[in-house]
Amino acid sequence: MIYFDNSATTKPLPEVLASFQKVSQEYYGNSSSIHRFGMEADKLLRKAHQQAADLLGVKSKEIIFTSGGTEGNNLAIKGIALANQHRGKHIITSEIEHPSVLASCKALESLGFTVTYLPVDQTGVVKVKDVEEAIQKDTVLLSIMHINNELGTIQPIEEIGQLVKDLPTTYFHVDDVQGFGKTKLKLENSGIDLYTISGHKIHGLKGTGLLYVKEGINLFPLFHGGTQQMNYRSGTENLAGAVSFVKAMRLIVEHQKNHQDYLVDLHEQLRKELTVIPEVKINTIEGQAPHILNFSIPGYKPEVILHALEERNIFLSTKSACSSKKSVDSAVLKAINLPRDRTRSALRISLSYQNTAGEIELFSRSLKKVIKKLSQTMG
Known part of the structure; x- marks a missing residue:
């Protein structure tokens, strides 16, 4: 998992x-x-x-x-x-x-x-x-x-x-x-x-x-x-x-004291992996907290992506857990004036010291396969 x-x-x-x-x-x-x-x-x-x-x-x-x-x-x-x-x-x-x-x-x-x-x-x-x-x-x-x-x-x-x-x-x-x-x-x-x-x-x-x-x-x-x-x-x-x-x-x-750069390195790897996926738009700017990365896949419902990844035993979220069951729009992303196709398709990855580089690689490959499969279905 x-x-x-x-x-x-x-x-x-x-x-x-x-x-x-x-x-x-x-x-x-x-x-x-x-x-x-x-x-x-x-x-x-x-x-x-x-x-x-x-x-x-x-x-x-x-x-x-x-x-x-x-x-x-x-x-x-x-x-x-x-x-x-x-x-x-x-x-x-x-x-x-x-x-x-x-x-x-x-x-x-x-x-x-x-x-x-x-x-x-x-x-x-x-x-x-x-x-x-x-x-x-x-x-x-x-x-x-x-x-x-x-x-x-x-x-x-x-x-x-x-x-x-x-x-x-x-x-x-x-x-x-x-x-x-x-x-x-x-x-x-x-x-x-x-x-x-x-x-x-x-x-x-x-x-x-x-x-x-x-x-x-x-x-x-x-x-x-x-x-x-x-x-x-x-x-x-x-x-x-x-x-x-x-x-x-x-x-x-x-x-935090003994592994100062661990989350930073994971975040950088994750950002690189997502950047090369054409359908992905990264919403979190560089240089922010090392454990959170928000991105959108315009044209795809986030819950569909989420559940497709869940079938592969990969778990992330659509937005804050305290509001994820409410409106599909993210109030936070609306506040930074992102277009609606991104506020409605946002996903959040949040890391811990227990996550690994191998997990990020597997997630990236899985996301590409999920997007490809969904695009074929939609086409």
Whole structure:
């Protein structure tokens, strides 16, 4: 099997599964209980907080374990907006954010907030100048993703961070669900106030993730109940999920450090293979995230191509998994003004460190055969 849909979800690593099972079996006490079993669980939870913080270069009290990217984005956006609405009700984001960001902003609009949705240029990148011009006195939040989940474009997070760094009432949230472990982004002294990552995108388990919240920032919680995680996320903590998530974080950081050019080399090979296929139009510009490549085959329905490849045991996607069952048009590709025959025929390949050059070669040969067979049928 060739699995090229890693931006939708990744295969959990054996070490991650083993850590989850061990903690579930041996540390099943409630970390809020005051008996020894509970205290042991609490000690392990604190250790997971510290290890996650060390990997990100932040403080342990700045880590909130969540159920993944969607919860993290919702907590960051709604939490900041509702806690700071006395200061202002203006939010800035981009047109190509993840649905969890866009839907959160839409929900806040129904509560009286105003949202500026910044356009992107033809490469899919937000202009820093547009961000600067959009900031108002009552802007309480700016939310821009690091890596786009469909195109793989890298947003100018460092520049935007420096832009808002000295604005005490405007907080900066970065969705790095697609970037962590593949494209470097430093949190220390970056201007980033909130930062989201997800476990199942880095060979961890579904239902795990974290939100970094810079010290001193106040959030309005989504969940009310107990006092867990500094009152920001009530409910008995998923200790096994947190520990296994940190394991996944550590492993992918090690892969990134020890194999810096691996994904870059795979991406270049993939681009070369696709470039020589006349029917293929590559939508992702060069020099972007190394693990995502978006392309179109105008005149062919993407789901037909996808299922034809699936019959050959090759798996990729038509677009973001969160919106792949909706409209055939890609909103992200429409935002960069691609013609409709390309927005309606787009496919996405998303790689991991587990993919190989041999898989790319086999995929390329298979795609050529699929296109040839379909063209004969259509002819």
